[in-house]
Every structure is written in C-alpha cells, then in structure tokens.
Amino acid sequence: MTPPVVEFQRVTKSYFRGEQEIPVLKDFSLSVPPGRFLAIMGPSGSGKTTILNLVAGLDRPTQGTIRAAGLAVSQQGESDLARWRARHIGFVFQFYNLIPVLTASENVELPLLLSTLTRQERVKHVQAALGLVGLKDRIHHYPRQLSGGQEQRVGIARAIVSDPTILLADEPTGNLDRTAAESVMALLSRLHRELNKTILMVTHDPRAAEYAQETLHFDKGTVASS
C-alpha cells in the first residue's frame, strides 16, 4: 500500500490572544494518498488555511504530528523546512503574490533559484511551465500587464516549475471572475490529471470544489462532512 503523501495525526492547533486560547483545529486527523485532489471548504475562521500552513511547515501544531512528502514537518527546524519546501511544496495564492517588479518569467523562475539548476536549465523549465499554463507569449510581461486570470496562471506556473510533490492552493479562484475562475480550475484539474500532482485546495467556491476528487467540509476546527 502506498504511504500517504500528507498525514495529520490527532493534530490540535490553538492561537493565543494574551491568556485566551483560541482553538483552530481540534484533534484533527487526515490522510491524503499521492495524486489526490482534495478540496477543503468551510466558513471563514474554520481552520482551512491553517491546514495548508501546517502542511507546508509555515505554522506548527500545538499537539499531534504532521508528515508530508516523507518528512515529519512538525519536528523540523526552520532552515530544513525552507529547503524541503523549495523541493516539495508549490503554492498557489488567492492574490497571486507575484512580484510586480519582475516579469512573468522572472516570477516563475524564483523557486528555481533555490535549486542547483544552471541558468539555461532554469530558462527551459520556466518556458515549459509557462507553456503548460498557456502563457508562453507573456513571458516578458509584468504582472500589471496581465489580467487577473493570467496572473493566477503565472502563479500556478511558479507553483509547478520546480515539480513539487504537493500543490497547496489557497482560494485560487477567490479573486477572479467566473470565467477566469473556471479556466484556472480547469488548468489545475488538467495538471492533476496529466502530472498526477497531489493538490490540497482551500476554497469557498462550491464550483471550484467540484473539480476536486474529494471535498472536506470544515467547521469549528473539525471535519463536518466529506
């Protein structure tokens, strides 16, 4: 049996405001097999984004253990986590988070700067990634010269350019109109099918969730339904 690519074991996560404890995840367990496209839905503050942050090691659980892409994420130091993230995690953000002073290709190249690839190899990877998202003709455009949908495609190209094990998408359609949102979701779905990527996607949009193989409904730190 193939081991899960993401595994939460009885994870609790709380934030503290002064003395007051604010629980976000309560005794949460999850197992995601490789190549799965999982959507996580739920109201604001239900802990959806926290799950993504915990998978990527951007946040640490209060209790429990998390394994992702073969690493006990919750037990690593910052430096090791940064190295691991560069290799195994691709992020797609709601607001794209492209650097406005860099061109599309330079934005996509960013994660590769942390690899050992040569400049020429990086250029090839960038062109391939932008080709996959259908933006080969926008290589030298700055983010301000792109539409919202195109910006998100550049964001997706940046997320996949280093061929990560897991794609984490936080509200990838949250800032797009219907048409652009459907186009972005179709792209994510295609990447999942063709590249067999494991995708964890947080969304408010039921239409977006329909592209996933499975949807977890989250409420008050626990799974309400799936």
Next chain:
Amino acid sequence: MKLLLAYSLRNVWVRSSTAGLTIGGLALVSLILLAVLMLGNGLNRALIESGSPDNVLLLRKGATTEIASGIYRDQAHIVRTLADIAHTSGGEPLAIPELVVLISLAKSGAETPANVVVRGTRPDAFRLRPQVRLRQGRTWQPGTTEIVIGTQIATRFLRDGIGTHLRIGKRDWLVVGITESQGTAFESEIWGDVDQLMSAYGRDSYSSLTLRLSSSSAFQSIDDAIAADTRLLLQVKRERDYYREKSMTMATFIRLLGFTFTFIFAVGAVLGGTMTMYGAVASRTREIGMLRALGFRPRQILSALLFESLMLGALAGLLAIGGGMALQFVTLSTMNFSTFSELAFRLTLTPTSALATMGFALGISMVGGIPPAIRAARLSVAAALRAPGR
C-alpha cells in the same frame, strides 16, 4: 542571485519618489562630510604643502611664528656659510633671509579690510619654492620697490593687477607680476625685495631664514651645527613641519565643527533611511512572506533588503561626490591664526576623501537598513501572507 539583485534594483526604481528623497537626504549628509574633508584637504594644501620637504626654516628660539621671530643680519650671514646647504648654479647658497610683515588691505567688494602677508625676500625664492611660478608679468628688480602678488591677492584684493600702486610701510610699491603656487598659502602673499621692505619698516632684523638642504638627510647636521654655535640662538624646523604645526589648530577646529554637524545630520539621515526601508518592508510584507513560503531563507531576504539599502547609499555617495566635484571651484578664505592674515584656499577633492564619503554613505545606509531587514527576515510567514497590500 542575479535575479534577487535585479529584484532589489527594480524595487528602488519603482519606489523612485521615496527612494529619491532618501537618496537626497543621504547625499546631503554625505556631502557635508565631504565638504569638511575637502576643507581639511584645502587647508592642508594651502599650509602644509606650502612647505617643501628639503627646505628648512630658521626662527629665533622661542618664536612660534615668522611674525614673532627675529634673525639678525650677522646671524643670517653665519648660517649662509654652513655646509650642507644647496647652492645655485652661480654658487650662491640657497639660504634666503626673509622679512614677513602684515598690512591691512581693503578686500574687493567688502567694507572691512583684511590682513595680508607681505614677504620681503630675494628672487632666488622662486628656486627655493619651485611651486611658486610667475603667471603674469615679471619678478621684481632687486633694490626697487616692485612687488609680485599671489593669484588670491589679485582676485580678492587688487583686481587691477599689474600696474597697481600700493602703500606698504612708508613707501609706494608697484605691482609688476602675479604668481601662482598650486593652491598653497603663497597665493595669499605679496613678495618684494627684502632690503627695501626692511628699510620701509625701519627694521634691522629679518623674520626668518629658509634654506634648501643639500640632501634630505642633511637636516640633522644643520640642526647640530646651529645648536653648537652659541651666536645662533635659532631653532631649526623642516618647513613642512612648521606649516603642519601652523595648520593644526585651524584644521582641528574646522574638522571638529564639521564632524559634529555631520554626526548630527547623519543621525537624521539614518533615521530617514530606516523609515524608508521600514516603509519598503511594510509595503512588501506579503511579498516577503511569499518568498519565505517558496523556501527562501531569512538570511537571503536580509541580504536582498540590505543590498537595496546599500544601493540607496551608493547612489547617495555618487551624488555627494558629484557635488564635491562642483565644490572644487569654490574658494574660501579664513584667518590664518599663525599670522593673523587672510588665507584663501580651494576646497580640494582627493581620491581618499571621495572613498571616505562613499564608505560613509554606504555605512549610514547599512545602519539604517539593518533594523527593517531584520524585521523582514523575522516575519512570521503565515502572518505575512495574510498581510494587506501587495
């Protein structure tokens, strides 16, 4: 790394208005420092470089300036017979007794007069001080009341130049030439025949005697010979040391004042730079969070932001040096505390002062950039990704 540097560069370009203000502030402070250094350089050139390394100045024992010194004719004669003095091609010892007096002269365009040094000397003084050259006209004829004036005197006091008559002592003197001397203090002096000047002032002693050593190493033997002769109650100094001592008080005062102002302004500039960089970090919090999420380490973020800060400093340094180049055309005058006479000098830019200014600009931009860069590197990634803005 090239891309990260391009990222920093383009961020400076994008924030050109705030970056421009910061660069302007840093450049002004750096320019103040550079101006102070240039003042010091100008003074050094005017005073210290007035002295030649192989020249020796003789003053009466106890006298600290030429004005306060006195050397009798027979003493001067004895000195001229000593060994180890260089000779002219005509066989004359290159040892010239001189009289230095002050006259009050009206400055062109100013109501208050200023003191000017008049040096009674001999035509061989041009050999003794090769940096002094005739720029216009001719030198004075020995035994006449003709004089030559330095370029600073010509531009600041006697604008009519050659042909001007001047009352010095109890005689009328005629300007027959204008000298230049590579920015040294001699450009602020009037030179004429020493015997005529002594006669005009009713003096029977010289102020000083300057001689050229036959070799640089002969200083000690001249010093020993003069010390051993009880008729010569004279002190011996290398000309350069004499002028260095004279410039010390003034240069120290100007530097102290300048550095104090520079320090105060530098604190302001550091705060300005810090605020700019804090602003840069605040407006890019999410961007920094994204870079950290991608796997960039705090050290790399810190380096990129520090580089950005250093770039502001480098541009400011270049601007300041550009300003310094323009300041080279400024001539200032001050009181020479050793002679109480007017001393004109040019602000002088040297490679060392330019490098020091660039180092200073980089230093204060670095100091200003460190706290915001550390803040950026320490940001919680999850919190940074939730931050508003870009």
